[in-house]
Amino acid sequence: MxxxxxxxxxxxxxxxxxxxxxxxxxxxxxxxxxxxxxxxxxxxxxxxxxxxxxxEGINHARFNALLTLVFGFWFTSKGGQAFDDLGGCVIEKPKVGGGAPDRVLYIGEGFPQWQEGEPRRINLDNWRVPDLVCEIADTTLANDLDEKKRLYAALKIPEYWVVDIKGERVLAFRLQENGKYRECEFSGVLEGLPISLLSETLKILSQGNGMAAMWFAQQIAAL
Structure with a gap:
């Protein structure tokens, strides 16, 4: 080494x-x-x-914590589907690439388990890829939409979200058969979730992530 x-x-x-x-x-x-x-x-x-x-800046930290509430409310509304939200955990595929997204989401069974003596990273040769990763862009938007986007595509992450804090919008991308991301209006991982609803939730963030999360929960109850 x-x-x-x-x-x-x-x-x-x-x-x-x-x-x-x-x-x-x-x-x-x-x-x-x-x-x-x-x-x-x-x-x-x-x-x-x-x-x-x-x-983390204030807004970055505020939305980062909000995402855990968003996932919890969403999967509760869908019958209590199991999920594992690993914020900031390193994911890597040896010799291909690695990174530490703000959020790493596994849905259903088969999420990684750490064993004593192993590196504290998720080796994608040993575990299935996450269903979703997310980057919260306060000062890093260009990076998140360029190098990191290409990295996560190379790691074959099915869906990638970029939260533009300053622009008060969420951009979502689905991995295509050609190995590249294409922007989508509805999440494929959180099936049926309009990405625009996440952007609207972001606009409420100044009232606190608790209020934003409760507003989000009210909206998805009608979906």
């Missing part, structure tokens, strides 16, 4: 610089296993590494 390359060192000094740096898969593994980076979000794709040391 190699150490993190000199081109990446500038990202390891707790400076919140969002910039992809040339690196190897071994650099990515070294960064993931570096205890000084436990609070960082780390991504690797096509020979580039991103180490995000930035802290």
């Amino acid at each position: 190699t150490t993190v390359s000199s081109s990446t060192i500038s990202l390891l000094d707790n400076t919140p610089i969002i910039q992809w740096q040339p690196a190897t898969w071994e650099d990515y593994i070294a960064a993931c296993e570096d205890r000084t980076l436990e609070s960082a979000r780390i991504f690797f794709y096509e020979g580039y590494l991103l180490i995000d040391m930035g802290n």
Whole structure:
């Protein structure tokens, strides 16, 4: 295993610089296993590494917590379907890419289980891919719609959401047979959920994520 390359060192000094740096898969593994980076979000794709040391802003944190409530209300309304919401967990496919989405959602059975002595990451060679991943874009919208979008397509994630905090909108993408994402108006994972309803919920966020979640629950009761 190699150490993190000199081109990446500038990202390891707790400076919140969002910039992809040339690196190897071994650099990515070294960064993931570096205890000084436990609070960082780390991504690797096509020979580039991103180490995000930035802290969550208020709106980012507010919507991040709201998503757990949204999932809970949605699946409760659909008869109590089982789901597992793994916020910020690293998912990776060796030599292909890896990342730590804001939300990682598994629906139904067969979600990952950690075993003593294993890396604290989801190896997609050993576990099925998540049904949905989500990125909350407060200051990272360009990244989320470009490099991360291509990364998640390469990992074969069926559905990808990007929450544009400043634009008060949610963009959803479904993976096509050609291996690329196409924007969709209705979720395929949360079957029948209009993406526009998520955008409307986002507009209520200034009243608190509790009020936004209760409003969302009222709306889906009529679907």
